[in-house]
Amino acid sequence: DTGVSQDPRHKITKRGQNVTFRCDPISEHNRLYWYRQTLGQGPEFLTYFQNEAQLEKSRLLSDRFSAERPKGSFSTLEIQRTEQGDSAMYLCASTVWGGDEQYFGPGTRLTVT
């Protein structure tokens, strides 16, 4: 296992379209996090999973955003009816339960035109 992977690395979409991103965490990590990062800012927490259970969602996660982790392994983040303000880098991170050290994937850069 070489670390956290994310797919795609880049996505360009038109406003109003739906997009879905995938994250594959480090295999023995049971916690998975999604963050959003805009230019000049640090990552902002969106949501996290403990195995398949979604335990916390930020108020940043509007109704257009949904995340799943159906089998407690990979996770998907879907954005419906994208808006230009959704343009950002979407980062995924994983860790073991009780661990403070999160390991990040390379991110998916979304551009909404």
Added chain:
Amino acid sequence: TQLLEQSPQFLSIQEGENLTVYCNSSSVFSSLQWYRQEPGEGPVLLVTVVTGGEVKKLKRLTFQFGDARKDSSLHITAAQPGDTGLYLCAGVDNNNDMRFGAGTRLTVKP
């Protein structure tokens, strides 16, 4: 408003100079992490500090956690162009939530 304030926001220095960047908060953290991020990539973990007053060294990088566990500093000795990047601090609070600062963007010129 950022929970963690990092300063300076930008820093540009010559190769061989020393520098210190800071991460401050009014909140107490059970642990604090420093990450380095390069353009187009995810953050890479550098170090975790847990105990108030703790000092950790990683080659030319020295990390210190404040006695009250509210702040931290990163000191780089003899900076090299390869140190260029965005340095992020992240604190884990008592609810086990991790929050990031906005980062210090460091440029080391050859």
